[in-house]
Amino acid sequence: MASTQITPTRMELTKTKRKLVTAVKGHKLLKDKRDELMRQFLELVKENMELRLKVEAGIKAANQNFVIAKAGMDEVTLRTAFMAPKQEVNLEVGSKNVMSVNIPAFTTKTRTADANDIYSYGFAFTSGDLDDAVKSLADILPEMLRLAEIEKACQLMAAEIEKTRRRVNALEHVIIPEARRTIKYITMKLDENERSSQIRLMKVKDMMLEEAHKYSERA
Template identity: 80%
Template sequence: MAAKHVNPTRMELTRLKKKLTTAVRGHKLLKDKRDELMRQFLELVRENKALREKVEAGIAAANQNFVLARSGMTDEALNVALMAPKQEVYLESETRNVMSVEIPVFHYKTRTSDANDIYSYGFAFTSSDLDDAVKSLADLLPDMLRLAEIEKSCQLMAAEIEKTRRRVNALEHVMIPETRENIRYITMKLDENERSSQVRLMKVKDMMLEEAHHYSAREVVPVVEEV
């Protein structure tokens, strides 16, 4: 039985067959998209894990150096040293299309190209631990930006994978079986109508033959002459 009421006509049958062809093709394309998204997603997850461990280790080392620098300097000297930064960083953001997912891409540039401009203080009254802490944070900046980029990309790709998975399941378990069932129902109904029409035609033909035979038999009845 059809899942819902459909008109058992040849036009509807043709439309459903075209719909089934499109649905099967779309199902294959969506499955391929889902598989490719999963592959790229897993690659990003592995890269994200390695980068996160690296960034967390770098931040821990920088914090340790800051603690050592603070233990060897007064709070006033440390605050004065970091009060006025000398270098500036400009962040630029753009997007990249990956399987219809707009993932972010971050780029940064500094105000000056001199690597020593990260130090906003003189070296006479500061600790070398402070230099190490500032240098480690400056070296971590590209990895931190890449980590932010990957984590946002993973979130967007995970949402797209879930949406694609729901579409694949809807096509595979609902739309395609329902369309095939409707096609089978219309085909059976058309065959039944065709058999009924043939039976009616045969019955009409038999009735016409009987009527014609009756008339002809009546016409050929011999007439007996009186002697």
């Protein structure tokens, strides 16, 4: 037992009691953190599932439009249409702190503000299906970035939840019980020492009284 290796003194008892108080407070704070992380994690998971369905549906629609456009256009015209893009999207990666977890935050900025610059070709030799495909991809881009942001956030939060859970379990099942056992052990030892001291004092008192009685008889 670990507590038997501790010197049973009042100073050690006070130190262990302070450690127990700190551990109990830390345990409560970590449990609150874990619960709040779980709440936000579940909200993100729900949003992730909904957004993934939306993104997959958008990509599927864009692919269908591209297939139809490719069927109605020759390969050379299709390749030429995308050779000189007008628009450019710059991605900036930041972060925000959520319960001590730094999750990514994506922001985008286009080279121009004109919405029609997503079309890098003239409309004379291309089909409307190609326009629909390009438009659907441009529309789904923000959701794709948000999906990537959420999925990374879920990974980071899941790791933090697991780490917090291990800390809570360590405090709850190891540190706090060990501190309580140590306090009990020291208290018992101090009580034993106090009783032993009282017994010794009583014996000394009896011896002194006996000596005093013998002295008075001789006198």
